[in-house]
Amino acid sequence: MKKQLLKISFVVFSSLQIVACTKSETMTIPVVTVSTKVVKDLIADTVLGLTSSGMPYSAGKYTFYSLENNAIVPSTDSASAKWDLAFMSTRILTNGGTSGTALGGAFIYSGLFDDLKTISADSIFKTDNAPTYAITTGSGKGWYTYDQLTSLITPLAGRVLVIRTASGKFAKLEITSYYKGGVTLPVSASDVEKLTKQRYYNFRYTYQSNGSKVF
Amino acid sequence: MFKKLLILLFFIIPQCLFSQAQFVKDTLFTNGDSVVVSATRSERKLSNSTVPVTLINAQTIQQTGSIRLTDILKEQTGITMTSGFGAGVQLQGLNPDYTIILINGEPLVGRTAGVLDLNRIALGNIKKIEIVKGPSSSLYGSEAMAGVINIITDATSKIPLEASLRMGTYNTKDIILNNGLRSKSVFYQGFYNYYATDGYSIRPNSNNRITTPINRLSTSQQIKFNINDRTSILLNARLTDETIKSNITVSNGGVTINSNGNEHNTDANLNATLNYHFTPNLKTSFRSYLTNYISKQDLLTISGAPYNDLLNHLFKRIENQTDWTLRKNLNGIFGIGAVWEGVKSSRYDSDKLRKENTIQYGFTQWEWIPTNKLIIIGGIRFDKNASYASAWSPKLSMLYKLNASHKIRLSIGQGFKAPDFRQLYLDFTNAAAGNYSVFGSAQAQKVIGQLNSLGQIGGLYNNYYLLKALQPESSTGIHLSWEWTPTNKTFISTQLFRNDITNLIEVQQVGTYISGAQIFSYLNIGRAFTQGAEWEFKQNINNQLVLSGGYQYLITGDKDQIAEIKAGTVYTRNASNISTRLTMSDYIGLPNVSKHKAQLKINYSNDKGLFANFRIMYRSKWAVNNTNGNQVYDNGDDFAKSYYSLHSSMGKEFTNGIAVQIGADNINNYIDAIHLPNLAGRTYFINLKYQIKYKH
Numbered sequence: 001m002k003k004q005l006l007k008i009s010f011v012v013f014s015s016l017q018i019v020a021c022t023k024s025e026t027m028t029i030p031v032v033t034v035s036t037k038v039v040k041d042l043i044a045d046t047v048l049g050l051t052s053s054g055m056p057y058s059a060g061k062y063t064f065y066s067l068e069n070n071a072i073v074p075s076t077d078s079a080s081a082k083w084d085l086a087f088m089s090t091r092i093l094t095n096g097g098t099s100g101t102a103l104g105g106a107f108i109y110s111g112l113f114d115d116l117k118t119i120s121a122d123s124i125f126k127t128d129n130a131p132t133y134a135i136t137t138g139s140g141k142g143w144y145t146y147d148q149l150t151s152l153i154t155p156l157a158g159r160v161l162v163i164r165t166a167s168g169k170f171a172k173l174e175i176t177s178y179y180k181g182g183v184t185l186p187v188s189a190s191d192v193e194k195l196t197k198q199r200y201y202n203f204r205y206t207y208q209s210n211g212s213k214v215f
Numbered sequence: 216m217f218k219k220l221l222i223l224l225f226f227i228i229p230q231c232l233f234s235q236a237q238f239v240k241d242t243l244f245t246n247g248d249s250v251v252v253s254a255t256r257s258e259r260k261l262s263n264s265t266v267p268v269t270l271i272n273a274q275t276i277q278q279t280g281s282i283r284l285t286d287i288l289k290e291q292t293g294i295t296m297t298s299g300f301g302a303g304v305q306l307q308g309l310n311p312d313y314t315i316i317l318i319n320g321e322p323l324v325g326r327t328a329g330v331l332d333l334n335r336i337a338l339g340n341i342k343k344i345e346i347v348k349g350p351s352s353s354l355y356g357s358e359a360m361a362g363v364i365n366i367i368t369d370a371t372s373k374i375p376l377e378a379s380l381r382m383g384t385y386n387t388k389d390i391i392l393n394n395g396l397r398s399k400s401v402f403y404q405g406f407y408n409y410y411a412t413d414g415y416s417i418r419p420n421s422n423n424r425i426t427t428p429i430n431r432l433s434t435s436q437q438i439k440f441n442i443n444d445r446t447s448i449l450l451n452a453r454l455t456d457e458t459i460k461s462n463i464t465v466s467n468g469g470v471t472i473n474s475n476g477n478e479h480n481t482d483a484n485l486n487a488t489l490n491y492h493f494t495p496n497l498k499t500s501f502r503s504y505l506t507n508y509i510s511k512q513d514l515l516t517i518s519g520a521p522y523n524d525l526l527n528h529l530f531k532r533i534e535n536q537t538d539w540t541l542r543k544n545l546n547g548i549f550g551i552g553a554v555w556e557g558v559k560s561s562r563y564d565s566d567k568l569r570k571e572n573t574i575q576y577g578f579t580q581w582e583w584i585p586t587n588k589l590i591i592i593g594g595i596r597f598d599k600n601a602s603y604a605s606a607w608s609p610k611l612s613m614l615y616k617l618n619a620s621h622k623i624r625l626s627i628g629q630g631f632k633a634p635d636f637r638q639l640y641l642d643f644t645n646a647a648a649g650n651y652s653v654f655g656s657a658q659a660q661k662v663i664g665q666l667n668s669l670g671q672i673g674g675l676y677n678n679y680y681l682l683k684a685l686q687p688e689s690s691t692g693i694h695l696s697w698e699w700t701p702t703n704k705t706f707i708s709t710q711l712f713r714n715d716i717t718n719l720i721e722v723q724q725v726g727t728y729i730s731g732a733q734i735f736s737y738l739n740i741g742r743a744f745t746q747g748a749e750w751e752f753k754q755n756i757n758n759q760l761v762l763s764g765g766y767q768y769l770i771t772g773d774k775d776q777i778a779e780i781k782a783g784t785v786y787t788r789n790a791s792n793i794s795t796r797l798t799m800s801d802y803i804g805l806p807n808v809s810k811h812k813a814q815l816k817i818n819y820s821n822d823k824g825l826f827a828n829f830r831i832m833y834r835s836k837w838a839v840n841n842t843n844g845n846q847v848y849d850n851g852d853d854f855a856k857s858y859y860s861l862h863s864s865m866g867k868e869f870t871n872g873i874a875v876q877i878g879a880d881n882i883n884n885y886i887d888a889i890h891l892p893n894l895a896g897r898t899y900f901i902n903l904k905y906q907i908k909y910k911h
């Protein structure tokens with residue numbers, strides 16, 4: 001742990017702060033200030049309508065997002081390192097492997113967002129290798145569950161997406177809701193409402209711009 | 216049409232042949248000397264039964280206006296009706312799979328997803344219903360884990376002819392014809408019932424009927440021959456045939472598919488019993504039983520694609536039971552039997568091939584009465600199964616009569632539920648929802664092995680290697696009850712119970728296809744418990760008025776989940792959707808289980824044939840869906856709201872055999888279309904009955 005902190009202290013740049021240290025300690029402990037950002041209602045290929053036979057249809061397009069800039073990236077930049085994550089319905093791409101040209105990767109951590117203070121050294125980041133993805137798709141396997149009876153998608157509690165960004169830096173991300181306004185619909189909501197108010201990502205994330213694995 | 220029929224019946228009945236009807240005065244305490252059979256597989260006075268038995272007599276069924284088994288069960292303490300795949304029964308918090316339903320001691324078959332739809336059972340010819348809760352109650356074999364419900368009809372009914380017509384809300388019609396014949400040695404009872412309803416729509420702005428139009432015909436024929444003083448033969452035949460018009464809306468992945476068509480269910484039961492008394496102290500009975508349940512769904516989806524589903528369950532059983540009274544205070548029962556059963560289903564690999572199982576079993580039970588205050592019963596049953604592991608069911612129960620007004624009962628025992636055919640043989644791939652597959656445990660390894668050799672398997676989970684012959688699910692129960700009758704007008708009982716269930720069979724993912732679609736099978740992995748308390752009372756206020764009620768407190772839990780919660784690895788979400796650690800105080804336990812359930816009834820009846828009753832049922836909230844992102848049920852999940860419903864009925868039996876009854880159910884019009892689809896809004900009924908009784 002100490003070794004790791006030491007190593008980190010070399011790569012920490014602007015946000016580095018020195019705090020008081022006791023005489024007994026011979027090294028300075030860097031405390032990194034990172035802020036947690038909240039993203040609301042990021043659309044991810046929302047349903048545009050229903051066909052005459054009742055099938056939902058959408059544009060079939062990803063929404064590209066930069067964690068570094070906390071902003072949507074135009075899809076014309078999809079072949080660049082400008083985006084970190086791309087969202088389309090329940091699928092989330094990282095910018096690497098079969099999905100992109102950059103250094104992106106991810107893994108899913110079981111535990112609380114606030115408890116994840118350091119990405120442990122032995123963590124293995126996966127990269128996208130379609131049809132399998134670093135952020136596993138499928139109910140109960142990655143970040144959400146899908147209930148066939150209620151047709152509702154619920155983010156799994158206690159799951160943190162640990163992201164390696166396009167530029168090789170790190171972020172942690174917790175999805176809080178898949179529905180518009182951040183409120184999971186009641187079971188009794190109509191099928192149409194369940195279709196049209198889903199695919200709105202609400203999440204919070206912490207981006208570590210200094211390249212360290214400490215949040 | 217039906218009115219005409221009824222009028223016709225009135226005319227063809229030669230009324231003058233018979234004497235006027237005699238009223239049976241109903242006091243709740245007539246139960247005191249009633250005879251029950253379900254608790255010990257032998258006739259015992261209710262007051263001498265070592266396990267508590269709930270007894271519902273024909274009069275109660277009639278006066279509450281109950282026509283199907285569901286109607287009367289939902290008014291009992293500690294019983295909850297479930298919805299989904301018909302109306303099932305939940306005893307002491309355990310799912311419908313775990314309660315065996317018997318008609319005259321013979322089991323009904325034909326369960327969908329473990330649920331036996333109790334609407335199938337008409338009550339028009341029932342003499343009584345006995346309910347025994349807990350696994351320590353009986354020696355009935357598989358399914359008798361949560362309890363036993365035994366429906367008893369009587370060939371020796373004293374009513375030669377009875378006809379009734381009931382009309383109710385939603386164009387509901389129920390026509391009953393009962394006829395009986397008796398000579399010195401031959402007794403016959405015939406029962407015919409026609410039931411039809413239009414169903415109802417309680418979803419606003421929707422044509423989607425919750426209960427779809429149903430036509431149901433039931434008949435039961437029962438003949439008893441008393442050949443001589445020592446020998447009697449009993450023949451029972453029962454047939455229920457129903458057609459349900461289905462307009463099903465299936466939502467999968469947000470895609471809604473409408474299907475139209477019919478569901479057709481036939482339930483046939485045949486039973487022959489020979490009873491022989493060697494001596495007054497030694498008697499034996501041979502029983503043979505055949506039952507067949509056939510359920511067919513023929514639907515057309517909106518796109519014109521047919522959807523057919525077939526279930527054909529055939530069950531045969533022979534059994535011999537010998538009752539031997541060794542001494543005045545010691546008697547024993549010995550039984551052996553064999554079961555052959557087979558199921559054909561379109562959800563198995565082929566609906567042409569019947570999946571089979573055979574069971575051989577033996578049981579013995581001993582009753583010892585060391586003093587006039589104490590009765591002890593011990594018994595054990597062994598079931599040897601061909602398709603899965605065998606099972607022992609031991610039990611021990613005792614009754615201690617402290618004095619005239621206090622009785623203590625204690626029973627401990629084990630029950631089991633065999634893996635059902637679905638868990639063994641299901642071969643189902645849901646093309647409509649991501650092509651996931653579920654394979655029964657008996658052939659999962661073989662089927663997945665074949666798929667693997669075809670290169671279709673993407674990965675196998677550790678659970679795949681754990682697949683082996685399924686063990687029966689097993690439950691150990693302990694029940695303690697205290698019955699107190701301070702005066703001959705008051706009855707109070709308190710019961711404490713705990714059931715520990717192991718080897719629960721649960722669906723688990725065992726692998727994935729190349730495409731990533733999941734593959735599931737069944738494994739014995741779950742552990743759960745249910746425990747609680749029940750209070751019941753009856754109070755005769757005067758000769759005409761009786762107040763009665765009951766309350767059940769119930770807590771349940773999944774032991775593995777509790778261990779995970781205590782280890783801090785279960786998460787939930789707070790009000791702002793942020794993940795937090797789940798604590799035990801927020802843990803709910805098993806879904807669809809209410810912590811509190813209560814009922815209160817007031818009954819009036821006088822000696823002029825007039826009766827009226829008013830009943831209120833209460834059920835506290837219950838968890839229905841996991842909506843906060845963990846796999847356990849906790850306070851953050853989706854609940855059905857607590858509710859109460861009011862019911863009332865009144866009627867008059869005239870001395871000429873005519874009886875009129877009117878009633879209203881769910882008077883407060885409580886509706887929860889999602890969670891209580893079987894509870895219609897406020898409904899009314901009127902019932903006319905004409906009855907002829909023999910002279911004594």
